[in-house]
Structures are given as C-alpha cells and as structure tokens.
Amino acid sequence: MKKILITIFVFIITFGIFSSSYVQSNILNVLIKSGIENNQIFPEEDALSVLVCGSGSPLGTAVAQTCLLVKAGDKKYVVDIGNGSVNNLMTWSSDLLEDINGVLITHLHSDHIADLGDLNLVTWVTRDRKQQLEVFGPEGINDVVSGYNLAFSRDSNFRYLHHGNQIADPLTGGMTAKEIEDGSVIFEDDNLKISAFKVFHEPIEPALGYKFEYKDRVLVISGDTRYDSELIKSFKGADVLFCEVISPDIVDRFIKVAEQQNDAKLKKILVDILDYHISPLDAVDLANEAGVRHLVYYHLTPTLPTEIRFLSDKFFFAGVDEAIENWTASTDGTMVVLPSNSKEILISEIN
DSSP states (O other): OHHHHHHHHHHHHHHHHHTOHHHHHHHHHHHHHHHHOOOOOSOSSSEEEEEEEEOBOSSSSSSOBSEEEEEETTEEEEEEEOTTHHHHHHHHOGGGGTTEEEEEOSOOOGGGTTTHHHHHHHHHHTSOOOSOEEEEESTTHHHHHHHHHHHTHHHHHHHHHHHOTTTSOTTTOSEEEEEOOTTOEEEEOSSEEEEEEEOOOTTSOSOEEEEEEETTEEEEEOOSOOOOTTHHHHHTTOSEEEEEEEOHHHHHHHHHHHHHTTOHHHHHHHHHHTTSSOOHHHHHHHHHHHTOSEEEEEEEESOOOGGGHHHHHHHHTTTHHHHOSSEEEOOTTEEEEEETTSOOOEEEEOO
16 A cells, blocks of 8 residues: 555655656757757768668658668668658758768659758858769759649748848858769769769669779769669779668568559559669679679668568568678668778668
C-alpha cells in the first residue's frame, strides 16, 4: 500500500511540474533550439565523404528519393536531388547546404530532379550563396533548369521584395545549367577530379555516372543503369562504389499483388522497370571484376518501409553475403568516410 501511495504522489508531482506553463515554455524553447541547431555531420579530418540524403525510388514510402551529398576536402557536390532529400538535409543540419559547389544530375527522371527547386531556394535564401547554383547534367539539363527558373521566378521576386538584397540578392538567385557528355571532366584541381561516364538506362539517354578522385581516394556513383560489362572500366580503382539496385524478387511480389488487384497499369510499370536497373548480384559481379573495395547499394527499388527492412533485406539482398565480403545496404542517413592518406572505409548512420 505504501508503494502505491508513493507512486501516486510522484505521479501527481510530475504531472504538476509538467503542467506548469513555465516548464512547458522552457521545454518548447529547448525543442525549437534543437530543431535549428547546426550539428557537425561531416568529420573534421581531411577526407572524401558521402552522405546518403535519399536512398529510395519512385516506388516506395516516406524514404527520400535519390540523393547523395559528396564532400571532398572543402568542396561539396550534390549528386541527384529527389523528392524529400532537401528536407532530410535541412533536418540533419542546415550547414550541410552551406557552400554547395554544384549539383550533378545523372539523368532526367523526376525522382532525380524533383527537389531541385527547393535546393536552389534554401541555398540562396537561408545560406550565404555567392553565385547562382550550377547544375551539371546530360543533354536536356538546360530545359530542366530553365523550367525551374521560370516556375520559381515569381517566388524569387516576392522574396527579394520582402527580404531585400541582403537575404535574396537577385544576382545570386536562380540556377545555371552546364550540359556535359560521358567522358567529360567536370572539375579538376591539384586534389580533386570529377568526371562523368556513360551508363545504360535505355530508353533514357544519355544517362551518366560520376567518379570522384580526391587525393588518394576514389568514389564511384553508378547512377541508374542495367548490367553491362562496359561499366567495369568505369568502376575500376574505386574504394567505394555506390550502385543503384533493383530486387527482381521483391518486384515479382509486387507484380503478383497487382495481378490480384487487377491493376494492369501498375503491373505494366513493374514489368517495365526490371530491364533497366541492376540486380544485387549483377552489381556484385561488376564490383568484383572492377576490384571495388566496398559496395554500397543505394536507390533501392522498390523502396520498402524502414520498419520492415530487418525482414525485407533478407530477400532483397539474398545471396550477396556469399558473393562479396564488404557491402552495405544504405538508408537515409548512411555516411561513408574515406580519410585521405589512408585505406580506411568508415561507415556510420547519422539518424
């Protein structure tokens, strides 16, 4: 009986404290502060690092669509910018979007460009951007960037009229497009080289992958592609290969459900996507042939809820453990760090 009375007393005291407006106000202040704090995400050490800001696909859940943020020394590049990825970056730390040197688009599917307008806005108005945002991509990127600039032109003007030059300088607003071809060198200095290579995503042509060479470390990003042995030469020498992936097993399960529901349109889409993405084991074959040291799967198709990944990954990546030793199935918040002058590959989750 005494224990019950003590428990009731503690509950009443606790309830009384938390029902106090003063206490509630202070709790709210702490929550607001934590929501806008600029947390240190990337390591301070000199490295080539990648943060997965979107690991999903158009067929999926609340997981953000394709996006990688690459940091090489003091330079930062966004590779693809699918729906939900900007929200991830802003949630983790708005400093992640400070001093973005450029955006690299692999191809012009909507799930790779959907957040481009938001990325332009937040790097312009909330960050101290010194010039227009440069967007690199394959043939057609000029149309995409021009379209976004036009769609956001009134919004940009309203923000200038409201906040003035100090916040929304028209000279640094908007984006500029830089069309590139496979084999192009996008950037090169004494420490960093970024180049593009052809991938195979027919009928979407051209489609590109990207290679980052920073000091003695090498990162390769596949973009969307089917299997082709030509990719081996582009993947060679990579410490880490980020390779998109589709699970024929999981897609087949979706197809069966579509058939049961007489959803002919969904079934057609699911059947079609099987021939222009790469399976987990085909990605392993390419990685092994190219001598890749660590394979990271991203852009998982279909994207299943994070809550069931402990179960679905067993079937999605069946056979991978037996075929390759060093691999990771990424999710939003996966971070890979390649310290310079080292062979280390550090993998963590920021969520």
